Amino acid sequence: MRIPPTRPRSLAGQLFAMQVVLVAAVVAGCALFAYADDRGQAEETARRQTTATATAVARSPAVVAAARSEDPTAALQPYAVSLVGEPGVTFVTIMSPDGTRWTHPQPEEIGRKYLGHIGAARRGETYSETYRGTLGRSVRTVAPVYDRGEVVALVSAGITVERISAQLRGQVTALLGMAGAALALGGAGTYVINARLRRHTHGMNAAELSRMHDYHQAALHAVREGLVMLDGRRRIALVNDGARELLGLGPGAVGTPVAALGLPPSLTGALLSGEPRVDELHLTADRVLVVSTRPVVGGERRGTVVTLRDHTELQALSGELDSERGFSQALRSQAHEAANRLHTVVSLIELGRVEEAVEFATAELELAQVLTDRVVDAVAEPVLAALLLGKAAQANERGVELELTRDSRIDDGVLPPSLPARDLVTMLGNLIDNALEAARGTAVSRVTVTARVDEDAGELLLRVADSGPGVGPDDHDAVFERGWSTRGPGRGLGLALVRQTAHRARGTVALGQGPDGGAEFTVRLPLAPVAPDGADGADAAHGAGGAHAVHAAHGAGGAHAVHAAHGAPGTDAPDGADAAHGTAGPAPAGSGRGAGTAS
Template identity: 80%
Template sequence: MRLPLPRPRSLAGQLFAMQVVLVAVVVAGCAVFAYVTDRAQAEETARRQATATAAAVADSPSVVAAARSDEPSALLQPYAESLRRHAGVAFVVIMAPDGTRWTHPEPEQIGRTYLGHIEQARAGRTYTETHLGVLGPSVRTVAPVFDGDRVVALVSAGITIDKISEQVREQVVALLGMAGAALVLGGAGTYVVNARLRRHTHGMNATELSRMHDYHEAALHAVREGLVMLDGRRRIALINDGARELLGLDEGVVGRPAAELGLPAPLTGALLSSEPRVDETHLTADRVLVVNTRPVVGGERRGTVVTLRDRTELQALSGELDSERGFTEALRSQAHEAANRLHTVVSLIELGRVAEAVEFATAELELAQALTDRVVDAVGEPVLAALLLGKAAQANERGVELVLTEDSRIDDGLVPATLPARDLVTILGNLIDNAVEAAGGTPQARVTVTVAARTGDGELLLRVGDTGPGVRPADRDAVLGRGWTTRGPGRGLGLALVGQAVTRASGTLDITSTREGGAQFTARLPLPEPTAVPTVLPEAALLAAARTGGTDGGGRPSAASATGADPGRAPGTDPAPAPGVTPHGAKEVTP
């Protein structure tokens, strides 16, 4: 049977035990130090007190006078006992220079020899020592009594070690009481602090906390989505690599207030909001982000957790899908209309009106072909041409005429690779969709589109105007913001994406009014400088150059070939025509 291993003590419990032991050791050390210090101070006080008493007795004239008498004990014993009681010492012994006691607290000791060292006192020096006497160990001072220059007596005053120890014991009791109180207060404070720590660490031990930190770091950097944590003061407390990339922030952003990161105002407002946000779409300079926020609450607001998902690619694909869906819908509509026209043609033929059937069919065909030819002729960029044809069909289905202006012209290959087709579809497609919706239901509903590559000005011009109600001047600054719309909730992202795409291309977007009062959006996107293209000669000129002397080395005919001169013929005669080419460049007709 395996006994379950005890769970390691929590970090708070370990700290509590360690702090209690530390407090106990500190208190015990302080108590021992205080005891030793008090003991030394008590002994020093006893030495000073004994020395002062002995010196006072030795300087007394009555002692000198008694030392000259025949019965010094009778004169000095009452004086010595009175002084002993008032001075607070254990004994005052006055003796002859040979050590014979004249006074003593115990009268039977009078006349006996003093127990201690008196050699230095007999030599005229005051001497202090600790010695075992009749009353026990004591701290004593022996001082000489002078009569002129002659030592006539000796005085010894002292305090017993027991009395010193008794004084120290009284201090030790008070010291132990203070040490116990300090230990209790220290333990209580440690318990309170560790209880708070236990709540914050959720009772986990050091190993569990270390493991959680490792998991936290691994998860933080493994998540591709952006994760931002704000503290209670709305400062960046934590941010992962994905969030830094999505928001365009550097590594030194931790600790900075969220309001000072330079993010768009709507996104900053979402980060600072006290209310949770769920799947909100926000725009940065070059990304579409889905933002979720949730406050961290634990008795008080501790901060906010923010998750960021990149929806840029998804939004672009969604736009392309909408365009494809529009194309499909346009084809369905055209198929439906074609079926109606075909039924009409068949019915006319069945009625014997063949000429009218032919006229009806060719008129519809010419009308559809004219629009296709106009778009294909003017717009050589395949993506834009397909977009315009699809949008024209959608507009026609909604009763709106889509007109491509006469000055529209984009040759194939003029749009550089720096302007992705996806961005062009985003800009032009959203502008046309908004214009068709705005013009729908108005008299003479019309959307006018201009697409022109102006190489001289170095710009690609995309202009869309409508006959709708237009945009008020006061709203023109807010039109490109996320959520601005006049068509109810859930809309308002298209123009924001247009502004984002124009900004990515380093272009400009102007909002004005048409002559009919509708809105006109003009996007100008920079084109690179055209590169010099070497002159390519026509085939006939090259053939002539080959016959008459070739080119001048730079891809151009030589002087002789340019003037038609033939070095091998006489001046004034015409050159022989090339096979299959008339002298005027017309093809020969063989009968």
């Protein structure tokens, strides 16, 4: 039968055992040190006491006189016995200079040799030592007895080690009690601390904690999404590499309050909110972020988990996709209109009106081709050209006149690599979409678009004006904030993206009033210097005799017409958008089409 391996003790348990052993060792060491110190002090006290007793006896005149007598024992034994008492020395032995005892606590030892060293005393020195004699091990002092400069006797006073130990027993008992109390207190404190540690480590051992840390670091830095954890005081407690990049945080971000990070107000509010957020779009200086937050509440662990996903590329790709989708819708619309025109031509031929059929077919083709040629000729960037053609089709379907001004021109190779077409689609596409919504249903229903390069100022100008109700002065700043919209919830991101993209390109966005009374948005983006190719710039293509404007008008049946106004040779074209386009006229009887006249 296989015995399953036992799980290693938890980290808290290991630390508890280690700390108990350490506390016990420290307490035992302190107790031993205290005992040794007390014993040393007791022996030193005994040594001083025996020295004082031996010296006093050696100086006694009675002792000197007895030492000169015929029977020193008879005079000195009672005296020596009287000096021995409970608080004093254990024994006092008086002897001849050769070590023969004259006195002793045990009378049978009188006349025998003294057990100990007396050489120093015979030389006239007072000498102390610890020695084992007839009464056991003792601390003793031997002092010489002088008479007229001659050593006539020796005095030894001593205290047995047993008596010293007896005096220390009470202190040792108290010391052991204190050591036990210290050990119990240390053990209790260690238990409390380790119980708290066990709760925080969830009973895991060191290997499990190390493995979890490795997994944590791998997961934290491997994911591309941003992950931020805020503590209960709304400070950054944890942040991974993705979040540092998305939020532009420095290496010292951990411990910094969210309010001090310099993030946009809407994003800061989302991070500080106690309510969970799910897939909210927020803008930073150069990114579109999808933010989700979830408060974490459990015991003492309170905070917020924040996940961040970069939506910038997806937003830009969505803009390009909308542009391509608009272009495809324009092609489908043109195909539908071509089928209608073909049916009309066939009907005219069947009615025998061949000349009118030819005129109708060629006129419609010429008008459609003029629009395409105008856009392609003015805007060499294919993505922008597709965007404008697609928006023209959308404008036609919504009954809005989309006009590209005569001074619009973006030559190929003018845009620097720092200003990709994707960003232009984001800005111009959102501005045109908003303008179409604003102009729809108004009396004029017109959107005017300008896209040109100002070589003198070294900048690209994008301007979109509409005939809508405009924006009030109080909302000129708020209109660029995320979520601001007059069309209900779930909107209000387009203009915020326009401003973000313009600021990322170090450009500006201005809001004013257009010529038709609606809003006019002007975007100015700096360009790298462009060397001239022998031409005089954009204006060379629109000189006298060549100035023209193209726009979509709407006749009966929803078909659109394109109007080109050409200035006479040597004269200037009229100023303003209104002088650049014609008006839709009524359809001839039986033709089923709209006609335009050039002004």
